[in-house]
Amino acid sequence: MDEIVEKVIAGDVRTVARLIRDIDDGMPGVRGVLKALYPHTGNAYVVGVTGSPGVGKSTLVDQMVAHLRKRGKTVGVLAVDPTSPFSGGAILGDRVRMQRHSMDSGVFIRSLATRGHFGGLTQSTRSAVDVLDAMGKDYILVETVGVGQDEVDVMKTAHTTVITLVPGMGDDIQAIKAGILEVGDIFVINKADREGVDRTVNDLQMMLEMDRRGGDRDGWKPPILETRAVFDVGIDELLDQICEHANFLTGRFGALGFRRNEAHVRGELQELVKNRLVEKVLDRLLSTGAFDRAVKAVVDGETDPYSACDSLLLQEESG
Amino acid sequence: MKKQRKVRIMVAKPGLDGHDRGARIIARAYRDAGYEVVYTGLHQSPEEIVEAAVQEDVDMIGLSSLAGAHRYLFPRVVELLKEKGADDIVVCGGGIIPDEDIAFLKKAGIKEVFTPGSSLDEIVGWVEENIKAR
Numbered sequence: 001m002d003e004i005v006e007k008v009i010a011g012d013v014r015t016v017a018r019l020i021r022d023i024d025d026g027m028p029g030v031r032g033v034l035k036a037l038y039p040h041t042g043n044a045y046v047v048g049v050t051g052s053p054g055v056g057k058s059t060l061v062d063q064m065v066a067h068l069r070k071r072g073k074t075v076g077v078l079a080v081d082p083t084s085p086f087s088g089g090a091i092l093g094d095r096v097r098m099q100r101h102s103m104d105s106g107v108f109i110r111s112l113a114t115r116g117h118f119g120g121l122t123q124s125t126r127s128a129v130d131v132l133d134a135m136g137k138d139y140i141l142v143e144t145v146g147v148g149q150d151e152v153d154v155m156k157t158a159h160t161t162v163i164t165l166v167p168g169m170g171d172d173i174q175a176i177k178a179g180i181l182e183v184g185d186i187f188v189i190n191k192a193d194r195e196g197v198d199r200t201v202n203d204l205q206m207m208l209e210m211d212r213r214g215g216d217r218d219g220w221k222p223p224i225l226e227t228r229a230v231f232d233v234g235i236d237e238l239l240d241q242i243c244e245h246a247n248f249l250t251g252r253f254g255a256l257g258f259r260r261n262e263a264h265v266r267g268e269l270q271e272l273v274k275n276r277l278v279e280k281v282l283d284r285l286l287s288t289g290a291f292d293r294a295v296k297a298v299v300d301g302e303t304d305p306y307s308a309c310d311s312l313l314l315q316e317e318s319g
Numbered sequence: 320m321k322k323q324r325k326v327r328i329m330v331a332k333p334g335l336d337g338h339d340r341g342a343r344i345i346a347r348a349y350r351d352a353g354y355e356v357v358y359t360g361l362h363q364s365p366e367e368i369v370e371a372a373v374q375e376d377v378d379m380i381g382l383s384s385l386a387g388a389h390r391y392l393f394p395r396v397v398e399l400l401k402e403k404g405a406d407d408i409v410v411c412g413g414g415i416i417p418d419e420d421i422a423f424l425k426k427a428g429i430k431e432v433f434t435p436g437s438s439l440d441e442i443v444g445w446v447e448e449n450i451k452a453r
Contacts, residue, residue, distance in 0.1 A: 014405065017376040025324045025452070088325075089350035095371065096360035102370045109374055113355050115325075 001029070005036045011135050013108065019131055020110055024124045026279075034127055037134040044076070044133040046140045047242055048158030050120060053146025055164045056190040058097035059229040060238075061143050065101050067235050068139055074106040076132030076140040080121055083113045090114075094143055108132060119153030120144035123275065126157050126268065155183040156267050160245045162186045162238070165204075168196030184222055186241050192226035192234070201226075220248050281316055290315055324452030327377040329357045331368045333396065336386035337361055341414065345381060348439045349446065365395040373405050379450050382429075384414040394427035401428075407453055411445075413437070 007015035022030050047064075049057050058079065065075050079094035092111035101107040112122045121144055122128075132140050144154050155161050163184035189200055204224050223241050227234030285291040294308040303311075330346045332339055339361055346356045357375045359368065372380050382393055393412045400406045412424060413433035421432045430449070433442050 014373055017374050021376040084350060087351045088353040090355045091346055091350050092355060092357045095357060099359055099363065099367060102367045111357050111375060
């Protein structure tokens with residue numbers, strides 16, 4: 001295990017790739033490695049890029065990588081695509097837009113499938129971010145699956161969350177709905193050469209002003225930027241704003257302590273405990289056959305799902 | 320409970336061949352069979368393909384070529400995988416490949432070649448039989 005840890009810190013691509021896969025597949029032994037790597041995390045700056053399908057997230061991320069490299073930074077990218085609920089498979093196609101970076105040793109790109117996880121990310125994303133952090137990447141860009149209005153997982157993982165939209169995406173009312181619009185630190189209107197840009201900017205501005213904190217996220221006023229990612233327009237401004245936000249956070253939380261602040265750690269720990277408990281209990285119930293028996297009992301009409309659940313958990317507690 | 324690993328496959332088009340409909344259909348078939356498919360798009364060099372395959376930790380690379388450069392491109396991918404110490408990644412090929420080239424390709428390390436007329440069942444079935452998560 002020490003070898004794995006050493007290799008990750010040294011930036012060995014194969015080891016990192018294999019580790020992320022082990023995390024994704026939930027292999028035993030992964031926890032030990034993550035524990036050992038944790039002290040080596042906390043250096044990378046994490047940017048979440050989210051938005052509806054088709055707004056140009058991958059293209060934007062690709063350009064951000066190019067510009068960050070020009071600024072002398074190393075970059076890790078996690079690109080998430082949805083798992084088919086029918087087959088359990090997935091087409092991970094975000095990488096297509098970023099392939100020009102595959103030969104750059106300063107860039108590590110990894111595609112992840114949601115595997116039934118909601119929220120826009122995967123169950124493995126947070127840990128994968130830690131691995132890329134320990135690997136030494138200066139920036140980690142996390143591209144969520146194309147989200148609508150509800151999926152806000154990214155906010156818990158990233159320092160800066162960039163919400164990407166395109167002009168004319170629905171009327172004023174859309175802008176006021178809760179969800180991703182509430183968690184954006186920076187708003188980007190991509191494909192800004194399209195009709196309706198000014199209207200969209202106005203809608204957003206109005207929404208931000210109507211927000212109970214008056215568009216003021218504890219002192220940070222989310223900027224609205226216009227980009228044309230495919231034509232490499234507006235990317236420098238975006239990166240500059242991300243740096244501005246980083247300065248703001250450092251001022252508030254001190255030296256990127258964001259990921260170690262109480263609210264953040266509480267959320268992380270809760271999720272870890274939850275997942276572990278479910279895994280343990282469910283595994284036991286499945287392996288003893290108790291779960292299958294309960295299913296059969298409900299199907300045969302002997303009992304209802306709620307009573308079945310009660311009895312299963314009672315067995316757990318006494319067994 | 321024994322952990323089930325997901326099989327990860329890369330579908331790649333090396334070289335200058337710009338016809339990707341076949342590759343996309345295969346990618347979708349693999350997805351429908353429950354695999355995670357990393358699709359890398361057109362005009363990839365063998366170097367780019369191998370680098371991506373390592374980063375993505377795939378079990379298999381499916382190479383598609385309809386433009387006749389398979390005799391160079393396919394073995395080159397196998398060679399590069401070996402150089403990187405990643406030759407446990409299986410390489411398959413498909414597309415417009417004359418029957419007389421199949422023996423040559425297999426000798427160069429391509430595990431299986433699927434020529435026009437191979438059914439999706441065959442192609443997916445082969446993966447089911449031969450590819451396990453590493």
